[in-house]
Amino acid sequence: MSLMQSTEFWPFVLYAGIVLALVAGILGLSYILGQRHGEKATGEPFESGIVPVDFARLRFSAKFYLVAVLFVIFDMEAVFIFAWAVAFRETGWIGYGGALTFIAILVVALIYEWRVGALDWQPQERKRQTSRQL
Structure with missing residues (x-):
């Protein structure tokens, strides 16, 4: 490593x-100055200090994860569309066709998810009751 490269590396x-010293200093200060209390409820999962009435482990529906995955997919669509919008003049009609194809594929995927029922939030019993009423 030359002298020029090492002088550029020092900052x-x-x-x-400085960042590590600041982090260590703030953590040390909070440890030294922080409150200490041995109440049982502060070690509970919700850490609010309130004694829980029921079991703390709640079950979440897997649909939340599906919505998160769908959000990531369609959020990536927005990233690609923004990048395409920046380079719109350079890409010409070929880029326009590619963007339309990309959007069409995502719309077809959205329609598929909708038809399969991945976006339905009603419980299964309520779905059956509404389908019987129709």
Whole structure:
């Protein structure tokens, strides 16, 4: 490593050292100055200090995870569309066709998810009752 490269590297090392010292200082201060109490309820999963009335482990529906995955997929669509909008003039009609194809595939995927019932939030019993009423 030459002298020029090492002089360019030192500001980063200094910055990293300051950050680590600041983090260690703040953590040390909070440990020294922080309150200590041995109440049983503060060790509970919700950490609010209130004694729980029921079992703390709640079950979540898997549909929340599906919605999260769908959000990530359609959020990535927005990223690609923004990138395409920036380079719109350079890509020409070929880029326009590619963007339309990409959007069409995602719309077809959204329609498929809708038809399969992945976006329905009603419990299964309520779905059966509404389908019988129709």
